[in-house]
Amino acid sequence: MEHLLLLFVLSLFHINGNFCSEIIGGKEAAPHSRPYMAFLELEDYCGGVLVKPNWILTAAHCKVTNDSYAILGAHNLKDTHEQQKIGIKRAIQHPGFDEALLSNDIQLLQLEKNATLNKFVDVFPLPKGEEKIEGKLCSVAGWGQTDPKKKERSEVLREANLTIVDNDVCKKKYNKTNRPITDSMVCAGPLKKRNDDTCGGDSGGPLLCDKKYVGITSFGVADCGNPKFPSVYTRLTEDYLKWIRTTIRGDYSETITT
Numbered sequence: 457m458e459h460l461l462l463l464f465v466l467s468l469f470h471i472n473g474n475f476c477s478e479i480i481g482g483k484e485a486a487p488h489s490r491p492y493m494a495f496l497e498l499e500d501y502c503g504g505v506l507v508k509p510n511w512i513l514t515a516a517h518c519k520v521t522n523d524s525y526a527i528l529g530a531h532n533l534k535d536t537h538e539q540q541k542i543g544i545k546r547a548i549q550h551p552g553f554d555e556a557l558l559s560n561d562i563q564l565l566q567l568e569k570n571a572t573l574n575k576f577v578d579v580f581p582l583p584k585g586e587e588k589i590e591g592k593l594c595s596v597a598g599w600g601q602t603d604p605k606k607k608e609r610s611e612v613l614r615e616a617n618l619t620i621v622d623n624d625v626c627k628k629k630y631n632k633t634n635r636p637i638t639d640s641m642v643c644a645g646p647l648k649k650r651n652d653d654t655c656g657g658d659s660g661g662p663l664l665c666d667k668k669y670v671g672i673t674s675f676g677v678a679d680c681g682n683p684k685f686p687s688v689y690t691r692l693t694e695d696y697l698k699w700i701r702t703t704i705r706g707d708y709s710e711t712i713t714t
Contacts, residue, residue: 483614483615483616484612484613484614484615485531485597485612485613485614485615487531487532488529488531488538488575488576490597490613490615491529491575491576491577491578492505492506492507492578492579492580492662493505493506493530493597493613493661493662494506494512494514494526494527494528495526495527495530495533495599496512496514496518496524496525496526496527496565496660497524497525497526497527498518498519498520498521498524499519499520499521499524500518500519501599501609502514502515502518502658502659502660502661503597503598503599503600503658503659503660503661503662503673504518504526504565504660504661505580505661505662505669506528506571506577506578506579506580507579507580507581507582507700507704508579508704509570509571509573509579510566510567510568510569510570510571511564511565511566511567511704512526512564512565512567513562513563513564513565513582513660513672513700514562514563514564514565514659514660514661514672515561515562515563515659515660515672515673515674515690516549516550516553516555516560516561516562516563517553517555517558517561517659517674517675518563518659518660520544520547520565524543524544524547525541525542525543525544526541526542526543526544526565526567527539527540527541528540528541528542528571528576528577529574529576529577530599530613531612531613532611532612533599533611533612534611538576538577540571540572540577542567542568542569542571543567543568544565544566544567544568545566545567545568546565546566547563547564547565547566548563548564548565548566548703549562549563550562550563550696550699556634557634557635557636558635558674558675558688559638559640559641560640560690561672561674561675561690562672562690562696562699562700563660564700564703564704580662580669581669582669582692582697582700582701583668583669583670583692583697585694585697586691586692586693586694586697587665587666587668587670587692589620589642589665589670589671589691590620590622591619591620592619592620592665592666593617593618593619593665593666594617594618594619594620594644594663594664594665594670595615595616595617595618595663595664595665596615596616596618596644596654596658596661596662596663596664596673597613597614597615597616597658597661597662598610598613598614598654598658598661598673599611599612599613599614599658600614600654600658616646616654618644618645618646618663618686618687619644619645619646620642620643620644620665621643621644621645621686622643623637623639623641623642623643625643626641626643626686626688629643629684629685629686630685630688635675635688637688639691639693640690640691640693640695640696641674641688641689641690641691642663642670642671642688642689642690642691643686643687643688643689644663644671644686644687644689645683645685645686645687646683654673654676654680654687658673659673659674659675660672660673661673663689669692670689670691670692671689671690671691671692672689672690672692673687673689674687674688674689674690675687675688676688
């Protein structure tokens with residue numbers, strides 16, 4: 457009986473990146489108001505942030521293949537006029553990434569060439585240090601599904617507002633799962649009487665608080681938008697920021713994918 461109960465509980469939670477793909481609730485973003493956003497066509501699809509002209513920051517569980525690429529400058533994915541499609545030269549997962557626990561769920565993608573920066577495509581600066589986020593109103597964005605019961609993704613970029621949830625509260629919510637909430641994670645949930653949330657192929661997209669980059673969409677429950685279960689984001693801690701900067705400064709001349 458205990459074994460069956462555990463299986464039921466775990467079935468409520470995402471078990472891989474294929475489930476991480478949607479903005480629930482929220483609204484359509486103003487066209488090209490987030491020029492740093494990247495749509496990643498990978499084994500499935502994910503979001504990401506252009507942090508340097510040839511570097512994208514995303515989640516480590518977003519699986520890169522030999523024919524993966526990034527689309528920059530998109531609002532409506534069907535409108536390719538201002539888009540830049542660039543191949544991925546190298547995928548560098550954090551060395552401590554644990555796929556089962558989704559700890560250290562952070563990854564850098566080196567593009568095959570620099571993006572052309574303009575009003576449709578631009579970099580988003582990394583914070584100088586770990587930001588204070590307690591009690592902050594935050595936002596998320598992505599092209600994922602708008603209904604967790606339907607597989608169709610949104611063709612236009614959508615966004616939603618969330619509020620930070622205390623980590624101790626979040627830990628209690630997730631204490632029956634196999635994914636413990638750590639200090640390098642941050643939880644965010646919908647505002648009162650709303651179901652706004654991330655879920656699915658929104659993975660890798662940014663969590664912004666006071667317009668500052670503080671987290672990366674990582675995982676949550678399958679019942680997206682459930683106010684009882686906030687979604688979980690990799691927090692951009694001092695250690696992660698140091699790893700990002702050190703990795704970007706390195707010489708990665710060879711082409712490999714994960």
